[in-house]
Amino acid sequence: MTAPPVRVLLVDDSAVIRRFVSEALQEEPDIVVAATASNGRQAIERLERELPDVVVLDVEMPVLDGLATLAELRPRWPDVPVVMYSTLTQRGAAATLDALSLGATDYVLKPSHVADRDAAGRAVRSELAPVVRSWGNLHRARLAAARPTPATAPPARVPAPAPTLRARVDRSRPEVLVIGSSTGGPHALTEVIPRLPASLPVPVLVVQHMPPLFTKLLAERLDARSALEVVEVSAEVPVVAGRVYVASGGVHMVARRRGASVVVTLDDGPPENSCKPAVDVMFRSAVEVWGGRVLAVVLTGMGQDGLDGCRRICEAGGAVVAQDEASSVVWGMPGAVSRAGLATEILPLPDVAPAIGRHLGRALAGSPA
Amino acid sequence: MTDLVSNETIAEITQTFWGAYLPDAGDLIPAVDLPAIEDVRGRVDIDGAWTGCVEVSCSMAVARKIASVMFAAEPSEIAEADVRDAVGELVNVVGGNIKSILPAPTSLSVPILDDGGEWRFAADLESEVLLAWAGEPIVVRVWRPEGTI
Structure with missing residues (x-):
């Protein structure tokens, strides 16, 4: 029918x-x-x-x-x-x-x-x-899922599969935090970035699917609410710990090693997963620079951008935190990562910032102990 | 109004509407000594930090032509509702753009169309701009409540 x-x-x-x-x-x-x-x-x-x-x-x-x-x-x-x-x-x-x-x-x-x-x-x-x-x-x-019928119980949520690609977990602390988000992401990011302390020991690279003007405003708004400095990346800049780099709309953002230092720079390559900037492009570049010392967070979003990047991160020994279905506006991107067995943890949005703190070896202000 | 929005600005805003909604349909140019024909009139009221209204008027023939171009339909297919929508769109966009350069905050009314009754409201004329489209007159006026000018 x-x-x-x-x-x-x-x-x-x-x-x-x-x-x-x-x-x-x-x-x-x-x-x-x-x-x-x-x-x-x-x-x-x-x-x-x-x-x-x-x-x-x-x-x-x-x-x-x-x-x-x-x-x-x-x-x-x-x-x-x-x-x-x-x-x-x-x-x-x-x-x-x-x-x-x-x-x-x-x-x-x-x-x-x-x-x-x-x-x-x-x-x-x-x-x-x-x-x-x-x-x-x-x-x-x-x-339909919320409407119970007399004959059948409400469908139970399918539990996310346990991580399966964890063979080479790098036990050393992450040297970078990378975040990918799309639909529902602007709100989710305001629940995560402002809860990170000014003393965060790593840089943060963010790809949120949005057009150029929107990403600039998003970075400005996050900056106004956060202890960390949040900047939109519109040209190559050196990467330093304790700063948040938001990819500009319409162009990929990638990390590159330049001698002894690391930069984030722009890449005008073709869209991936119909996205530009694409989470996958940025995640893969992070693995090229930091190897397994990458902590990835995949927040709410439609589609499956980030899946390939998370696979590379896991293969290199990095960790992946995925937002859970109940707190996601749409469980596309984090769902794809979770279903593929790549998520180290699958968490409600309020628990994401504390989890970042745990992975980085420090409790965050205002986080549950 | 002279201090806030000049006649040139009113003309520019109206011409911008033409460029966006009615391209390739002839330019809208400033006119002088063109007898206004005002079969069709619409206005939007602005209320708040600045109070007044913006009115646009033209002949029925021009209104039908605007609707025909705007809705990509043959003039013979244009119904009275189309004319109302087209003039409503025109006055809404022109009034909205004038509102955007006035002191804030203000609110904009829905377009009010002349339904054939007596078209009068207690107001003083602040600005009047006469424009011509293919030789036909279009008038944009800004009114303020009586006694505020």
Whole structure:
């Protein structure tokens, strides 16, 4: 039996955007725009009536804007996926990061020029539709899993397999911490990086899948909250302990040895796993520089970027911490690493920073003993 | 308004809308001595640190042509709802962009369209910009509450 199409509530004050996005999404056989709204107030009313699988939400709107709408809808509909439909501008990037911290599930960039209808339609079908489809199907699966039936008990979570690639664990302390994240990552990173002490004895390299403007703002926000200095890497810089290097959007970040020192630099190679920057590229470069003295953390994210890099880290004797399913917005990347038996530990998000402390041989401030 | 947003800025904002939404449909240029035809009018209200409204008006023929280009449809296929959406979009974007350069915080109303009734509101005219598209007039006005100018 064919599953019913994913039902979307499309919220945007622009009649043009509502029209061409609706038309483009309606071309997808498994997606239907169940309702549209031109502002957040209408959206709240239509959410009650339509109970959509996914909400696509504009940021700037009259009456009730995207951020105020999120603040109103999240207490009532904590689980419905909300995809911010954002512009690649300074203001759009800042509002999107605010929205992600307020509980937005994901974001997609609007086509930059709506006047070219064919190009804009293609962008909707290639960029927005897959995200809507993924979240809609995931939301339904979660609802179905949470709904016990008299005949069957709720499905138990499948326990993650025990690590199997641990033959050559390097017992010496890590010399670098590498972190990969994607969907849900901006929020997860704010639960990890600010809990690391200023005295952290290793450098931290972070790849978060995001466009350039967004990664810069993300680094600035993490820096403002953290004891560690957090910088976006836009050119080659030496790597020093106690500093966090966030990969810039649109280009890979790699570690390289330069004589006696180590740098992080940019690599304009092809995308991997459709990602640029890619977690795999950065993780592999870390193994080339530090061998098995790498501690990797794989946080929430769709897809499986990081899997290959974690395999190399494990083969070299490094350790991998994966975020657990329950605390992940989507258990794609950490799930892939866990299912492959590569995770040394699979932990809820609040336990990730303390685990980093354990691996580095020191307790972190505010961490459980 | 002269101190905050000049007539040149209002014209630029409106021309930017044309470039983004109606490219290849002819330029929008400043006009003088062109008799305004105002069959269709829309406005957005701005409230907060700056209070007033932005109004755009044009002839029905121009409004239908805007809708036709905006929605990539033949003029014969354009319904009244399309005209309302198109003029609403125009005034929403122009008003929103004017709002963005005014003192914050302010809120923007949904577009209010002339429904054929008496189109009056208690306000004083602060700015008026006359533009021409293919020889047809389009007027953008900024109004302030009575007595605030």
